[in-house]
Amino acid sequence: MKMPLFVSLFSLFMAIASCDLTDDQQDNNNNSNTPPEKYELAQAFPSLTFEQPVELTSPNDGTNRIFVVAQKGKIHVFPNKSDAASATVFLDISSRVVSGGERGLLGLTFHPDYKTNGYFYVNYTGGNPLQTFISRFKVSAANPNQADPGSEEILLKYNQPYSNHNGGKVTFGNDGFLYIAVGDGGNGGDPQNYAQNRKELLGKVLRLDVNKTEGNLKYGIPNDNPYKNNAEGYRPEIFAYGLRNPWRMNFDRTTGALWAGDVGQNKIEEISIIEKGGNYGWRIMEADECYGGRNCDKTDLKLPIYSYQQGSETGRSVTGGYVVRDKNLPGLNGKYVYGDFVTGNIWALTFENNKAVKNELVTKLDNGLSSFGEDTQNNIYVLAYSSGKVYKFSPVKQ
Numbered sequence: 393m394k395m396p397l398f399v400s401l402f403s404l405f406m407a408i409a410s411c412d413l414t415d416d417q418q419d420n421n422n423n424s425n426t427p428p429e430k431y432e433l434a435q436a437f438p439s440l441t442f443e444q445p446v447e448l449t450s451p452n453d454g455t456n457r458i459f460v461v462a463q464k465g466k467i468h469v470f471p472n473k474s475d476a477a478s479a480t481v482f483l484d485i486s487s488r489v490v491s492g493g494e495r496g497l498l499g500l501t502f503h504p505d506y507k508t509n510g511y512f513y514v515n516y517t518g519g520n521p522l523q524t525f526i527s528r529f530k531v532s533a534a535n536p537n538q539a540d541p542g543s544e545e546i547l548l549k550y551n552q553p554y555s556n557h558n559g560g561k562v563t564f565g566n567d568g569f570l571y572i573a574v575g576d577g578g579n580g581g582d583p584q585n586y587a588q589n590r591k592e593l594l595g596k597v598l599r600l601d602v603n604k605t606e607g608n609l610k611y612g613i614p615n616d617n618p619y620k621n622n623a624e625g626y627r628p629e630i631f632a633y634g635l636r637n638p639w640r641m642n643f644d645r646t647t648g649a650l651w652a653g654d655v656g657q658n659k660i661e662e663i664s665i666i667e668k669g670g671n672y673g674w675r676i677m678e679a680d681e682c683y684g685g686r687n688c689d690k691t692d693l694k695l696p697i698y699s700y701q702q703g704s705e706t707g708r709s710v711t712g713g714y715v716v717r718d719k720n721l722p723g724l725n726g727k728y729v730y731g732d733f734v735t736g737n738i739w740a741l742t743f744e745n746n747k748a749v750k751n752e753l754v755t756k757l758d759n760g761l762s763s764f765g766e767d768t769q770n771n772i773y774v775l776a777y778s779s780g781k782v783y784k785f786s787p788v789k790q
């Protein structure tokens with residue numbers, strides 16, 4: 393009777409020992425002179441194709457499902473398995489969405505307590521005149537793969553004076569608050585100077601407490617939002633300002649830092665770490681240069697952690713990505729992986745203490761790099777806008 397116990401304990405010991413060995417090997421790979429691992433893109437779900445996908449995410453509910461947003465107004469759901477045969481329409485709000493160009497259903501995020509409350513949040517453009525809607529929906533009580541389209545609660549809406557620069561991201565921070573990426577409203581050069589005007593929501597990152605209501609608002613203002621109870625008439629929802637079109641921004645779940653790709657005007661694409669109360673410069677600066685060839689005062693303006701000049705080799709529309717936290721990708725783990733929509737370049741930015749150290753080209757995607765995505769196991773995905781395919785990083789055999 394004792395032998396099996398001994399055997400199982402021995403097996404357990406060996407399992408722990410081999411885990412340690414694997415970690416040591418990974419450290420050696422990172423620190424020794426062995427060449428860095430190279431990556432190519434491989435289809436993550438070969439049987440699945442989506443119409444103009446712009447977002448991929450998963451709720452932290454233990455069900456291991458993936459949700460993909462199609463810009464015209466649908467959310468699709470499927471099991472997180474490479475051989476997933478088909479996806480189900482979770483929500484279809486195409487009739488409420490005005491789509492095309494930079495308009496559409498642009499963002500989706502699940503409440504941190506989605507498993508118990510069934511709430512999720514979307515960012516879309518609709519109406520005439522055009523507005524952005526930040527809305528909460530609820531999953532159907534009867535079917536976890538079906539949302540209730542009648543459950544919409546519009547938390548916040550704001551006018552879009554032009555069809556472009558609508559931001560689009562919604563995501564929860566480790567603080568439990570909802571962060572919203574808002575573009576400058578559009579046209580070119582921010583003609584009404586919205587991004588620097590703190591009485592307007594355009595050109596900002598907003599932060600809301602969706603677990604409260606406050607006065608006439610359908611949300612609360614976190615106590616340490618920079619302009620809570622201010623006397624100047626500034627919008628209390630503002631977390632940071634001076635953004636042009638922060639199409640994609642994502643939290644590093646390990647450090648809590650909020651990384652944004654802010655699309656440039658005619659010259660420079662920008663990566664910034666968004667801090668509370670920060671002024672990220674637009675339209676005074678484009679990335680780290682004075683905008684429009686003018687002299688400018690950069691005092692108190694936040695500079696990007698990294699920027700690149702537009703060009704046929706680099707690109708002209710940054711797609712913000714993720715700080716990779718995936719030990720199965722040692723060549724990318726701990727780096728900020730992002731890309732450019734136009735060229736499809738995908739880079740990995742090495743950084744230390746919020747300073748860029750090295751920027752490496754990882755690989756390239758054809759068909760429009762609309763967004764990166766992350767599932768609950770920290771796997772990173774890449775969305776191809778035109779082909780509708782979902783990719784993952786795969787080590788190149790050397």
Ligand SMILES: [Ca+2]
Binds near residue numbers: 553554556576
């Ligand atoms: Ca707009």
Ligand SMILES: [Ca+2]
Binds near residue numbers: 694
């Ligand atoms: Ca800036």
